[in-house]
Amino acid sequence: MLSALRTLWYVFLHTFRRRVTIQYPDQKPYLAPRWRGRIVLSRDPDGGERCVACYLCAVACPVDCIALQATEDEHGRRYPEFFRINFSRCIFCGFCEEACPTYAIQLTPDFEMSEYRRDKLVYEKQDLLIAGPGKYPDYNFYRFAGLAIAGKDKGDGVEEQPPVDVKSLLP
C-alpha cells in the first residue's frame, strides 16, 4: 500500500519533467556527423569521380543493393558505367563505406528520402553523385596510387620515389 502511494508520488513528479519527444517535422533531430544515412558518391578535390568501379562495395553489401558496371576512359582510368543503389533494400549498415578503397562511397546524415512510389527509391549514378569531396576534403586516390595515368607517370605520386631500373647495376 505504501509503495503504491510512493509510486503515485513519483509518477506525479513527472509533471515537472522535460518531455523527451522531439516533434519531428517542426523540430529536426540532431544527427551525428557519422550518422549512417543516404549514400552518396563523392568527387575528388579536382572534381573527378572518385569511384574506380572495383566492386568491393557491391561485394561487401549484405543485402546486395548495389549494382554497377565498370568501364575505362581513354587514359585507362576506371569508372562506373552505371552505379545503382536500391534504397528500398539498403539497411544503411555502412559496410560499403568501409570497403571503399578510394573514399568514394560515403554515408551522410540524412534520412528524409521517403517516396510514394517504390521504384523511385532506386537511385542512379546522377542521383548519387555529389559535387564535393564529402568527409575527406583533400584526398585524391590517383595522386597516391602507383598507377600511371593521364598527366602522372610512375613515381610522380605523393610519397612515391622514382622507379628503380632493376636491369641496371649502376647505383
Added chain:
Amino acid sequence: MSETARSLLNSAGLLAATLGLASGLIWLERRLLALWQDRYGPNRVGPFGLLQVLADMIKIFFKEDWIPPFADRPVFVMAPAVIIISVLMSFAVVPAAPGIGVVDLNVGLLFFLAMSSMGAYSVVLAGWASNNKYSLLGGLRSAAQMLSYEVFMGLSLMGVVVLAGSFNLREIVLAQRRIWFVVPQFLGFVVFLIAGLAETHRLPFDLPEADSELIAGFHSEYSGMKFGMFFVGEYLGVILISALISVLFLGGWMGPLLPPLAWFLVKTLFFICLFILFRAALPRPRFDQLMGFGWKAMLPLSLLNLMATAAVVLWIGGPR
C-alpha cells in the same frame, strides 16, 4: 419558470454536460498520461489537440458495426446500452449545486448503488453474449469483481449516511456545512475511492478488460459505435464516481469565494485527474490478489469504520 421547464432544462443540461465531458475526458486522459510519461500526447488536431476527440468520433461513426455470427444477437446489442443508461440514470441524483440537479430522491444514495450494480451487468452480459472465450473470461472476472466490491462499496458509504442521517444526497451535502466528511470518514473515503476504481473497471482494477492478457476482455468482439458506447460508459463512470466522491466526502458545491457550481466542478475534476494518475502509476494486480484484497482487507476495514462511526454517533447522541 415552471417546475416542468426547470427539470427539463436540468436534464438536458446534465445530459449535454456529462456526454460532452466524457468525450473531453478522452483527450484529457491521453494528454495527462503523456505528461506523466514525459511525452506530449495528441497535440496536432486543433488547439492543444482538442479536436482529436472530434476526429476520433467521426472515425468511429464510419467504422463497420460488426456483430459476429456466433454472438447472442439481442443481448450483444443491448449490453452497451445498459452501461450508458445505468450511469446516466445515476447522474440524475447527483446534486451539482443548489437548484441544479434532476431529481431530489430521498433514497438517492441507494438509487446510485442500485444503478451502479446494473452497470456491472452490462459488462457481464457483453462478455457472455460475445460467445468468445476471452470475452467470457472478462465477463467472469467482472462478475467476481462486482460481488466482492459492491459489498464494501455500500458499506463504506454507510458511515456518511450515519453522520448525515439521510440517504438524500442534497441533505448529505448540507450536513457537511461544518466539516467535510473526508475528515471524520477518512477510512470510508479511501475505501470508497478504491471501490469506485473497481466499479468503473479502471486501472489498476481493469481486470475484465486486461488488454495484456484478454485482448480487450469483455469488449473484444465489439466494434464501431458499440465499442464507443463502452468507452463513453467507462468515462461517464469515472465522472460519476468523481462527482459522488466530491458530493459525499468533500462537501459538494460548498467552498469559499467561487460560485457553487465551480467548486463542484473543481472537486470533480481533481478526482478525475487522480483516477488518471492511478492509471499512469499503478500496475494491475493478479486476480486472486484483487479478490483477497477486497474480502480480507477492504471489507473488514469498512465494517470497522461503520461500527466505530455508529458508536461515536450514538455516544454523542444523534446525527449532527
